[in-house]
Amino acid sequence: MNVGYLVNRVESRIRTISPEKIALKLESNETWTYGDLNRISNQYAHSLQRMGIVKGDRVGILLYNCLEYFALYFAIAKLGAIAVRINFRLSSEEFEYILNDSGTKILCLHSSIQGKIEPIKSSIKVREYVCLENENITSANWTNSWDVLEKGSPSEVLGIDIDKSDPVMLMYTSGTTGRPKGALWSHENTLWFANMQILKWGINEQSITMSTGPLYHVGAMEDISLSVLVMGGTVILTSSGGFDIERVLSTAEQEKVTDILLFPFMVYDMLNVNGFSTYDFTSLKRIFSGGDPVVPWAIEQLHDLFPHIDFVQIYGLTEGTPIAASLDPQDVKLKGHSVGKPMPFTEIKIVDDQGNVLSHGNVGEVCIKSPSVSMGYWRKPEETASTFVNGWCHTGDLGYLDKDGYLTISGRKKDMIRSGGENIYAVEVEDVIIRHTAIHDVAVIGIPDPKYIEAVCAIIVLQQGEVVTEKEILEFIDEKIAGYKKPKQIIIVDELPRTPSGKIQKFILREQFSRIFSIGNIYFS
Numbered sequence: 001m002n003v004g005y006l007v008n009r010v011e012s013r014i015r016t017i018s019p020e021k022i023a024l025k026l027e028s029n030e031t032w033t034y035g036d037l038n039r040i041s042n043q044y045a046h047s048l049q050r051m052g053i054v055k056g057d058r059v060g061i062l063l064y065n066c067l068e069y070f071a072l073y074f075a076i077a078k079l080g081a082i083a084v085r086i087n088f089r090l091s092s093e094e095f096e097y098i099l100n101d102s103g104t105k106i107l108c109l110h111s112s113i114q115g116k117i118e119p120i121k122s123s124i125k126v127r128e129y130v131c132l133e134n135e136n137i138t139s140a141n142w143t144n145s146w147d148v149l150e151k152g153s154p155s156e157v158l159g160i161d162i163d164k165s166d167p168v169m170l171m172y173t174s175g176t177t178g179r180p181k182g183a184l185w186s187h188e189n190t191l192w193f194a195n196m197q198i199l200k201w202g203i204n205e206q207s208i209t210m211s212t213g214p215l216y217h218v219g220a221m222e223d224i225s226l227s228v229l230v231m232g233g234t235v236i237l238t239s240s241g242g243f244d245i246e247r248v249l250s251t252a253e254q255e256k257v258t259d260i261l262l263f264p265f266m267v268y269d270m271l272n273v274n275g276f277s278t279y280d281f282t283s284l285k286r287i288f289s290g291g292d293p294v295v296p297w298a299i300e301q302l303h304d305l306f307p308h309i310d311f312v313q314i315y316g317l318t319e320g321t322p323i324a325a326s327l328d329p330q331d332v333k334l335k336g337h338s339v340g341k342p343m344p345f346t347e348i349k350i351v352d353d354q355g356n357v358l359s360h361g362n363v364g365e366v367c368i369k370s371p372s373v374s375m376g377y378w379r380k381p382e383e384t385a386s387t388f389v390n391g392w393c394h395t396g397d398l399g400y401l402d403k404d405g406y407l408t409i410s411g412r413k414k415d416m417i418r419s420g421g422e423n424i425y426a427v428e429v430e431d432v433i434i435r436h437t438a439i440h441d442v443a444v445i446g447i448p449d450p451k452y453i454e455a456v457c458a459i460i461v462l463q464q465g466e467v468v469t470e471k472e473i474l475e476f477i478d479e480k481i482a483g484y485k486k487p488k489q490i491i492i493v494d495e496l497p498r499t500p501s502g503k504i505q506k507f508i509l510r511e512q513f514s515r516i517f518s519i520g521n522i523y524f525s
Contacts, residue, residue, distance in 0.1 A: 046152025
C-alpha cells in the first residue's frame with residue numbers, strides 16, 4: 001500500500017469511498033470531491049510521466065495553498081517520485097540551494113513566485129517549469145502553462161510498483177550548520193502517522209478539519225489533514241497570505257469544522273476578536289496547537305466560553321514524528337507544564353551526552369522512536385548517522401519525563417529560535433549577516449515576543465571605524481534570507497562575550513537583552 005491509495009479508493013475495482021464525497025474545499029469557495037481529486041491527480045501523474053518523470057525523481061512544489069497542491073502531491077506519490085515541498089517564503093539564494101541539493105527535475109510554481117526563480121535559472125539544474133497563474137500575474141515565457149498537467153489520462157491506472165519503504169516526500173528543515181537539511185519521508189512513514197492520529201483522536205468520515213498553515217509544512221498536511229482524508233472526511237484549506245483570524249473563524253463556523261489546528265499566536269488573536277463568544281462552534285470538537293506552549297489563561301478562557309471544545313497541545317518535529325506527544329485536555333490542570341504523553345506506537349526517552357538513558361526528572365536530550373521517524377537526511381550521511389541512531393531520532397530538544405510518563409521540554413540543545421510556528425537556526429542568519437563588509441562579529445539569539453513567542457535579534461560588532469544603519473543591514477540581507485528569519489531587533493555592541501576557548505556565550509546575551517521592547521529596531525550599547 002502507498003499514499004496514492006488515499007485517492008485511488010474511488011475507482012470501481014476498489015470503491016471504499018464515494019467519488020461524490022467532498023474531499024477538499026478552499027475556505028468556502030472552490031470544492032473538489034474525492035472523484036475530482038483522483039481524476040485530477042491521475043491527469044497530473046500521466047503528464048509528469050510524459051515529461052520524463054520516473055520513480056525516484058524529484059518534483060518540486062512551490063505553491064501557495066490551493067487544491068492543486070494536493071492533486072500534485074498525490075500525482076507524484078502515484079508515480080513513485082518524490083515531492084519536494086518548498087517554503088514559498090524563502091529567498092532566491094535559499095531556493096537555489098534546495099533545488100540543486102534535491103536535484104529537482106521539474107518545478108511547479110505559482111506565477112507570483114517566478115520572480116524569485118528567474119535570477120537563479122542559470123545556476124540551478126531544474127529541467128522544466130510548470131506555472132499556475134495567480135493574482136493576475138501571467139506565466140513567464142520560460143515556463144509551461146498549468147494546462148500541460150491537465151492533458152493526462154483521468155482514469156487510466158499507472159502500473160508502477162511502489163513499495164511502502166520508497167520515499168514520497170522531501171522537506172527541508174533549517175540547518176545547524178548554515179544549510180538546511182532535507183528530511184526524507186517514506187510512504188510507510190506517512191500512512192503510519194495518519195493512522196496514529198486516527199487511533200488517538202477517533203477521526204472518522206464525519207470529520208471536517210481546517211488547515212490554517214502553509215501546505216509546505218507538516219503542520220498543514222501531515223498533521224490532521226491526511227488522517228482525515230484516510231477516513232473519507234473533508235479538509236478545509238485557508239488561502240495563503242493576509243492571515244485574518246476573523247475570516248478563519250467565520251469559515252470554521254460556516255463549514256461546521258470539527259477539528260482545527262491553530263498556532264499559539266492564532267489562539268491569542270482568536271481570543272481577542274470582538275464578539276468571539278457569539279460564534280456558533282457547536283460542531284467544533286477540538287483545537288490543536290503546537291510549536292510552543294499556550295499560556296494557561298488562554299486555555300481557561302477558551303474553556304469558559306466553549307466548554308465542549310477540547311484544547312489539545314502537541315509536540316513534535318518534521319524528522320522525528322510531527323506529533324510525537326500530546327497533552328489531553330483533562331490533564332491540563334495537573335500537567336499543563338508538559339507537552340503530554342507519547343502518541344500511539346511512539347516511544348520517548350531522555351539521554352545524556354553519552355547516550356545513556358536518564359531516570360525520571362533528569363534533563364537530557366529528547367529522543368523519539370516511532371514508525372513516523374524520518375528515513376534520514378537527503379544525501380547527508382554524517383548528519384543522518386548522528387541524528388538517527390538505532391531507529392531513534394535525537395531531536396536536539398532538552399527535556400525530562402516525570403514518573404507518570406509526561407514529557408516536559410526545558411530548552412534546546414540546538415541553537416534554534418522558534419518564531420510564529422517556524423524553526424529558525426541562528427547560524428543561518430549569522431552566516432548571511434557576517435558577509436557585510438562593515439560587520440566584524442555577530443551573534444543571533446531569540447528574544448521574547450508578545451505575539452510570536454520569540455523574535456530574531458542580531459547582536460553585532462562593527463569593523464573598526466565602520467558605521468552602518470539598520471536599513472543598510474536589512475537591505476543587504478533582503479535577497480539572501482526569508483523574511484521571517486530577518487532580525488526584528490538589531491543591537492550594536494563593542495564586543496561579544498566569549499569563553500576562554502573563543503565560543504560566544506549566548507546565555508549572557510539572552511539574559512542581557514531578553515527584555516528589549518521598543519518602537520525602534522536598532523540599539524547601541
